[in-house]
Amino acid sequence: MSRRLLVLILVVTLAFSGILMAKTTLVMWDQLAATEDIVKMFNEKMKAEGKDIEVKLELIPYDQMVPKFMAALSAGIAPDLYGMDLVQFPFFISIGAFTDITEWAKELPFFDELTKGMLEIGMKDDRIYGLPYQIDLSTMLWNKDLFEEAGLDPEQPPQTWYELVEMGQKLTVDKDGDGIIDQWGFNLAGGGAGAYMFWFMPFVWGNGGRMFDDEGNVALDSYETVQALQFWADLVHKHKIAPVSSVQYGSGDRYNAFVSGKLAMFLGGNFNITSLLQDAPDMEFGVAMIPKNRGEFASFGGGSLLGITSQSKNVEAAKEFMEFAFSEEAQVGAFAPSLQLVARPSLYDNEYYKDIPQMMRFADILGIAQTPYTVKYNEIYDPVGYYFESVFLGQMDAETAVRECTKEIEKILAE
Secondary structure (H helix, E strand, C coil), X not given: CCHHHHHHHHHHHHXXXXXXXXXXXXXXXXXXXXXXXXXHHHHHHHHHCCCCEEEEEEECCHXXXXXXXXXXXXXXXXCCEEEEEHHHHHHHHHCCCECCCXXXXXXXCCHHHCCHHHHHHHEECCEECCEEEEEEEEEEEEEHHHHHHCCCCCCCCCCEHHHHXXXXXXXXXXXXXXXXXXXXXXXXXXXXXXXXXXXHHHHHHCCCCCCECCCCCECCCCXXXXXXXXXXXXXXXXXXXXXXXXXXXXXXXXXXXXXXXXXXXXXXXXXXXXXXXHHCCCCCEEEECCCEXXXXXXXXXEEEEEEEECCCCCHHHHHHHHHHHCCHHHHHHHCHHHCXXXXXXXXXXXXXXXXXXXXXXXXXXXXXXXXXXCCCCHHHHHHHHHHHHHHHCCCCCHHHHHHHHHHXXXXXXXX
């Protein structure tokens, strides 16, 4: 064999070996700093197992998540994995931006744990394109000390609309007799359509109503929605357990009132727990499901879904990362230390949550979470904000507001 042939064989062999040993680099986009920990753990795991798979994370500011993804899709340079605001998923699924992971997902050992109401946002025609990853839940918190002062059982928050009014009236107090309320029983969640979706829609669901049906058609115009809108207005104008100003309160306004002891029952979420433990360390407070009427208990499921984009050329490696991202090691190790919610109820009994009973309560609330499914979520904000607020301020009757709001949303969906 000639020397030239030997050199040629050696070059080809080395080149082929290089191909075999080439590292698979997955690009992931997300807005969560905690995902950096998951990526680091995964990369270390791959290295320890001798696998040439690596994830590179790019943190995307929330307001850039949609436009940057649209641009990347158009240019054919989308990331392999995307942890994106779940309300945006239906649109991107509709344009084919995510990979169908149905069969693989259903075989995951933890699949049955994932909350169905949020999982459905990552589905179309019974096919799965994303899994609930980062979780935010709407809930009600109550000040146990103020309950006790009012002669109420501090361990029994209201379960129904009737109980909310009854307890709220006992908790609404003019302490110094000057004719001005010093402590309110309840506050509406105002400040815009985002707040109404997150905290008001559970009242609609809890009354048996809904915003969209299973086919995505607008189902808002119903007696159940009208009754829920009227109930919120009545809390201010009839029952007088919430101030008129709370219609336009932002989350910070409600939170500050609760921390200062001027508000007994507070519409909040899991994201308030850490700050409450710091800002009001002596307060005894609990976490409850939002009161219901004729329907079932409900919570708005916010946060993000994690999916593999349709432009990924490394789908199997991306699946390996996704499975790891939902493992106990990743979920508890990355989310639980900062009291962020983990996606799997079986993991709530962890070293970080176990001494904080408020966190343990979210395992139950996660099971009742749901999210409105529409391909034009952001676009419906304007009619929701305008018509709902008009009712809460006493400027429009609930029936007219629901009818007109429905027309506006139908028009938006038809465009």
